[in-house]
Amino acid sequence: MSRPDAEVSTVALLDVIRSIAFVGDLAMGQPTDHSPRVAWIAGQLARAAGADDVACAEAMTVALLRWSGCTANAPEFARLVGDDVSGRKALLAIQSSSSGFRVGTKGGGSAFHSLSRIHCEVAGDIAKELGLSEAAQFALRHLFESHNGAGAPDGLQGEQIPSSVYTASLAGDLDIFHRLYGFEQACQLIGQRADVLYPVGLASLLIQNAARWLAELDNDPTLSGPCSLDAAFSGRTTSLEILADVIDLKLPWMTGHSRRVAQLARHAAMALELDEARQQKVYRAALIHGIGRAAVPNMVWNTPGKLMEPEWERVRLVPYWTGRAARQLGSLAGEAEIASYAYERPDGSGYYREARTGSIPIEGRILSAATAWAALRAARPWREALEESAAGALMASEAAAGRHDADVVRALLKPPRSSRSKPALTSLTSLLTQRERDVLRWISLGASNKEVARKLAISPSTVRTHVESVFRKLECTTRAAATLKATQLGLL
The missing domain is CATH 1.10.3210.10 (Hypothetical protein af1432)
Structure with missing residues (x-):
């Protein structure tokens, strides 16, 4: 898909x-x-x-x-x-x-x-x-x-x-x-x-x-791990992106976030001339950096103002849980370890380790900056999305203050190299009309039919008709399933 x-x-x-x-x-x-x-x-x-x-x-x-x-x-x-x-x-x-x-x-x-x-x-x-x-x-x-x-x-x-x-x-x-x-x-x-x-x-x-x-x-607690499934799934592979999409489903306003962070992190790694293996490692780490987010209730994530100390402490443990995942993830253990640096800062102001530059690997510094950049460019319950220029200026000032690696930020903000042409998406984009894609985009972000109607200047009944059409074309019956399929198809 x-x-x-x-x-x-x-x-x-x-x-x-x-x-x-x-x-x-x-x-x-x-x-x-x-x-x-x-x-x-x-x-x-x-x-x-x-x-x-x-x-x-x-x-x-x-x-x-x-x-x-x-x-x-x-x-x-x-x-x-x-x-x-x-x-x-x-x-x-x-x-x-x-x-x-x-x-x-x-x-x-x-x-x-x-x-x-x-x-x-x-x-x-x-x-x-x-x-x-x-x-x-x-x-x-x-x-x-x-x-x-x-x-x-x-x-x-x-x-x-x-x-x-x-x-x-x-x-x-x-x-x-x-x-x-x-x-x-x-x-x-x-x-x-x-x-x-x-x-x-x-x-x-x-x-x-x-x-x-x-x-x-x-x-023998190890019996609860590999068991006979090692043999049953030997040699079988799948896309890591599906895990990123499952992680992001928890919060509608996070739709596509892990994929965006991964793309940004890989771009920065390329600009910094890291070898292909390290580029791939930081890309994969970015895809799974949100694993620990599942441990924090949505009511905390959706808080519009400043978090109280108990709630903030739960958020600080998000990368800890991501790092803990390394013990169970086999071939992804190295990536999970890098992913646990997603919220560290070179000046020691990050979490959960409060690590400083010397103890944060370059892949971790890249992921930290890419995560922040992607978040600034998207709306959150506590603020609106920043325009690219404003987000870039903020990232640059944070780097100057020592809260991000300056070289990484410059690489992150560097225009991407021109890439070879990609396969046409006509067969996918034609699956939904432009209006259906507009409606889908908003409902994937958690908007109600009334909110979508207001944003697109159409009636709620028209929105409902479009939603029903999207469900029929994507062969699903719920908004979460439509979001998952549309993300995988690149329709959002």
């Missing part, structure tokens, strides 16, 4: 899947080893139920990616509960015989179905973009279905629901409930949910083996 003119950074498929799982755990308020542990348990449960190698790998993959759509519905979650990260964490901890999400969002009317539809559609689209099997795509599009038919988004029941959905749900409940309430209470809660969320037989099989599996994980 990636647009033909875009630079594409190809990496190991399993590393991207693990990265998306890491982002999901941060966004759900879970420990960063939660999804790997759940995937391992799901694989063991599938094997115990008689699944073959392919089905076991599918069970583990679905478990790793089950939170892949959570950045997509973060804005809606924030409107419903305020703190989307703590809110999700609380919902997962609810002791009930039904889904914590269904119980916890009961007061929100159709919120459970709406949030589930956004999450599942994007999760399925991500799986498709990653080249996963149709079975895995289908499972990820039905993550919140229940055995009794009371789930979402389609109200499937019984055997209509893929077994990988059940194994992911059971393994997730076991890991969370055991951590919070102990083994006996965890088994009791799972027993209460049997025949409601998942089949009785599969729940019983999990309970029978749970003590042994949890002990194996505790005795």
